[in-house]
Amino acid sequence: MELSAQEDTNRRMLRARDEMDRRYAEPLDIPHLAAVAHLSPSQFGRVFKQVYGETPHRYLQRRRVERAMTLLRQTDRPVTDVAWDVGFASLGTFSRTFSNVVGCSPSEFRARHAPVAVPSCFIAAWTRPREQAPPVPAAEQATAPGTAVSEKREDPDAG
Amino acid sequence: MTNDSHITGIHIRAVPVLDQDEALDFYTTLLGFEVRDDIDLGFMRWLTVGVPGQDTSLLLELVGGPQHDEATAAQVRELVTKGALGGVFLVSSDVRATYAALVDAGVEITQELVEQPYGTDFGLRDPFGNHIRISQPNGASSDEVQDAYDAAAAGG
Numbered sequence: 001m002e003l004s005a006q007e008d009t010n011r012r013m014l015r016a017r018d019e020m021d022r023r024y025a026e027p028l029d030i031p032h033l034a035a036v037a038h039l040s041p042s043q044f045g046r047v048f049k050q051v052y053g054e055t056p057h058r059y060l061q062r063r064r065v066e067r068a069m070t071l072l073r074q075t076d077r078p079v080t081d082v083a084w085d086v087g088f089a090s091l092g093t094f095s096r097t098f099s100n101v102v103g104c105s106p107s108e109f110r111a112r113h114a115p116v117a118v119p120s121c122f123i124a125a126w127t128r129p130r131e132q133a134p135p136v137p138a139a140e141q142a143t144a145p146g147t148a149v150s151e152k153r154e155d156p157d158a159g
Numbered sequence: 160m161t162n163d164s165h166i167t168g169i170h171i172r173a174v175p176v177l178d179q180d181e182a183l184d185f186y187t188t189l190l191g192f193e194v195r196d197d198i199d200l201g202f203m204r205w206l207t208v209g210v211p212g213q214d215t216s217l218l219l220e221l222v223g224g225p226q227h228d229e230a231t232a233a234q235v236r237e238l239v240t241k242g243a244l245g246g247v248f249l250v251s252s253d254v255r256a257t258y259a260a261l262v263d264a265g266v267e268i269t270q271e272l273v274e275q276p277y278g279t280d281f282g283l284r285d286p287f288g289n290h291i292r293i294s295q296p297n298g299a300s301s302d303e304v305q306d307a308y309d310a311a312a313a314g315g
């Protein structure tokens with residue numbers, strides 16, 4: 001298959017985006033995602049944004065928030081558990097990011113929305129929150145090469 | 160309401176592909192489709208495949224025909240490779256076996272097997288970026304699926 005340079009780049013960025021969609025609940029870092037896309041860590045963030053219009057960190061935030069919206073809507077799990085389930089390391093970061101992306105708190109969202117019954121890929125695609133507010137402060141983002149793109153921190157004591 | 164349209168089924172659904180030989184190999188060798196038509200019309204290769212025993216076919220349509228100018232064709236190719244176009248939804252009689260076989264074959268899995276109120280399914284991509292979802296329904300009706308979601312929401 002002959003792909004143009006841009007199409008090949010798109011395809012590799014899609015693999016990295018799929019990796020975030022698939023492993024959103026795990027700690028993800030730029031070197032890993034860059035390796036999936038066969039790019040250097042220093043290139044990855046810039047190229048991802050060129051293809052999809054947002055940073056990998058912001059995409060992962062929206063993916064996690066979309067999953068949190070589903071769990072809040074479809075289950076009665078405590079908000080703290082939902083935050084952890086979708087990859088956030090703290091309730092505070094989750095609540096702040098959720099409110100930033102969705103425009104209301106997780107609890108308010110749960111109170112307003114009923115469950116839906118369609119394949120999860122449609123729920124994921126159609127409930128993914130659009131960019132509507134400035135991203136969380138840069139200090140909370142970690143997209144530089146060699147740093148985590150995920151809010152969830154590795155447990156240094158884990159075996 | 161009567162069916163005044165007289166439409167009786169979905170016959171062919173076009174899937175944009177960037178290489179018809181590669182598409183043919185993916186959909187037949189990996190997904191088990193059969194070739195319905197492979198006809199050189201001169202102006203295009205009419206290539207359709209389908210699931211054995213089922214009527215609907217997929218037209219593996221090469222992006223870049225004369226209906227699009229070069230700039231538009233490039234845009235469509237961009238959208239395909241970005242994963243931004245639609246998808247194909249398939250049904251399996253043993254979705255776990257299908258999943259295992261496709262994982263072994265190195266297919267790009269976008270979502271691992273997941274239990275849903277309506278059955279079990281997973282997602283993947285074809286070589287070009289098109290989204291495919293394969294499901295094994297559990298026979299639940301729409302009302303039963305809705306009830307399952309409602310019960311989960313209510314903590315039942």
